[in-house]
Amino acid sequence: MTMEKVLEVKDLQISFDTFAGKVNAIRGVSFELFKGETLAIVGESGSGKSVTTRSIMRLLSSNANIDNGEILFKGEDIVHKTEKQMQTIRGKEIAMIFQDPMTSLDPTMPIGKQVAESLIKHNKVSKKEGLDQALELLKLVGIPNAEKRLKNYPHQFSGGQRQRIVIAIALICYPEVLIADEPTTALDVTIQAQILELLKDLQQKISTSIIFITHDLGVVANVADRVAVMYGGRLVEVGTSEEIFYNPQHPYTWGLLGSMPTMEGTEDKLYAIPGSPPDLLDPPKGDAFYPRNEFAMKIDAEEAPPYFEVSPTHKAATWLLAPQAPKITPPAEIVRRWAIYAERHNTTAGGVK
Amino acid sequence: MIITLWLIATITFFLMQLLPGTPYTNQEKLSPETIAMLNKQSGLDKPVIVQYGIYLKNLLVGDFGISFQFKNQPVAKLLVGRIGPSVQLGAQAIVFGTLVGILLGIIAAMRQNTWVDTLATLMAILGRSIPNFVFAVLLQYIFAMKLKVLPIAMWNGFAYTILPTIALAMSPMADSARFIRTEMVEVLHSDYVELARAKGLSRWQVAVRHGLRNSLIPLITLLGPLAVGLMTGSLVVENIFAIPGIGEQFVKSIMTNDYPTIMAVTILYSALLVFVILIVDLLYGLIDPRIRVSGGAKG
């Protein structure tokens, strides 16, 4: 993994016009995607994960407004590109796979044609060559008997196979960036594992960088190099996979990890984060998580915390990291993890290194 | 299906039995003996059940009896000559109507909630709300009487078919436009359309390559009701434009109480409808790949 930046999002702010008013869905999101890595964006429903990715593809609905911010792809800001310009990027340089394989494919078009479609459009190859390439991709994603099945229709494939076809569609032009929006959520657990394996494998072969959206931390542990935790339209913590799993600093991240059942933990009750995500029609003033945060401090309700740098690769937006903040003891599961981290890195447990 | 036809024939027959009076003109002037003799001639003196049996038997061989209106003409012969104009008119109307309707529907769906959409939808509503006989008369008034560019009536060449076709096509046009618009709007919001856009296809390409086929397939289910609409429409349009088709004859038969003809046309129309429904079922199976190609090897 090199440190070359492929995609950079800077202070993105997006709102939606609804009958009830303006919903501030994305309230200042910044992150980077480096070449060859897999960045996972984790969060609950409504946190803004999908909106972020749709905005990178500029496929937002008509009542959405990008109020502020830049999205730099290969150095160029794509927020202000025209629809026509975006059409040369979509599918070719930035590709996307969606959540539900049962509805992602056109039921009345043979899959060979669907896979070849973007190649034919972007690289201006002939229909025959497009189908040849499609065949190669189908073999690559593991569809058995691919030659015969080029003419088949989506309903003749299982869910897992359809998702593979969707992946083939996304990768046929060898894009720089692949956005995977919850690609395994709608699949059985065993198929999930297969698809994740496939993605990891293909990432190497095609050397693409992946943004992986999910709400499932188990999946994240499997695929991600770096993790960004999203809540209430903002990123609350960003770090490498190890840092997030074993040295989390934001109470929301604690909550996510704590509510994940593991074999190693000693607690027999799952920790559940009480309450529900904030209503972004009228966003809270301070740290959006404060109403559900058992460690909330007075300042959390007043002012939104800045990012505190935990390490060159790890930052968290929580007032708990301010020097004036009292030292608190996180939930038992987190303490356990911190201990593991401390042991691995030969430092004292807890807090910042 | 056969049951339907049989049922229709039976109902028609018994309804006809209920009709008051006899079909002989100037009945009062005829003496009872004459009436009895006429009855014997046309078989009206036999018990109802027997008449029914004869009726069914005749139907099976295509004998619809003798027309009461045209005393010596078998109904079948009377109608056969009129099938041509009616079929031509109907075919032209449905082709023209659905093509224009589909186009309107696509445009409306793609420019949803803009003035284009409103205009197209308005045209569709007008097409459905203004009765086709009003349209027919309106067209006659404007193009034949005032502007004098098209013939006002009769059926003597292609130019004569233009106005009646347009009048008859209004209803299919309105129905297909609104149907396609609804289908297309739903399709355009589907996941696979979003995926197609994520591939970098332009809005128009997506609509044509993916939206169109998925919207057209359900349109076939409209064909049944459309056919019915055409049948009702033709009654009036043929009358107003004096077109020698089945519809015109039907109305005349009603006026003259020509029961055999009324029965025959009723059965004919019903048979036609049943036939159309059958074709629609077949077509649907052929065109929708989900039905045509049964699930292949899975796993």
Added chain:
Amino acid sequence: METVDLNNVPEKIKKIPANDFQPLDTSTTKERERIATPSLSFLQDSWRRLKKNKAAVISLVFLGIIIFISIITIWVSPHDPTQQNVAYINLPPRIPFLDSINGFNGTANVAGKMVDKYAQANVPDNVNFYLGTDGLGRDVLSRLFMGTRISLLIAFIAALLDITIGVTYGLISGLLGGRVDTVMQRVLEVLSGIPNLVVMILMLTVFDPGILSIVLAMVITNWISMARIVRAQTLKLKDQEFVLAAQTLGESRLKIAIKHILPNISSVIIVQMMFSIPSAIFFEAFLSFIGLGLRPPTASLGTLLNEGYKTFRFLPYLMWIPAVTLSVVMICFNLLADGLRDAFDPKMKE
């Protein structure tokens, strides 16, 4: 958002008093359970959506006015719609306030000259026929009111009967299920194979034309589509869990039908009814137009069209007036029905 280097904390942050870092102890459940969007009941939500549809709202208003006028003119009418007066035949319109405009001042174009037909017929000055008179000297406007009233009456009665029969049939068929449903379905299929028009014409040929027979003829044919739709919706709802829950609680099927299923399909029923009314109006007009429906002197929009058509070449307005009225009424109903259908569908994208 800026990033703070913990080895070099900016003054701004250092200055925040330690007191601010005390635990937040006010109860926060109110904040976290707060839902900011106002909550609306289904009807309120639909009404709000309907109001946005300007065409539907205008149609609603129009129809309201038309219905109101139709009813009022039972008692208050410019002239008696059925009173014939041979002396006053085919008079052009005369509206007192529009004296100067030809076409509304009682004059007509006779072989190139404007002739005051009212004077010709010795019509007293205070007697005005706002839309003129027809071939038998009857006031067109009054007949228009009567015609609209009768057409609407027929349509409403037919629609109501449709609903009653159709909903009952559909509910029974859908709820009972099994063999009863299958049989009832087959019956529906067979019945629907007979073109509506044919049945209507047959019925009207056999029975004496009149309001009752027309209504009967329409009801006999139109309840089928309502029954179909109700059955389909019932089947969909039957499988949903709230019905199952009601059954587990021991509610009788009749009660389930009335208390649970009916309210949920009421929107579909209303929409379907809204669509069947213009359909009924159309059929009545059509039948009367070809001479099978009502007979004069009864006025309905259809008979007016029929009469007007006969003299179309010379007095086109006798046909235009009922034609426009008919079209406007049908357009309004269709727009309203469309609007209602869109308003009741929660899945419609805003």
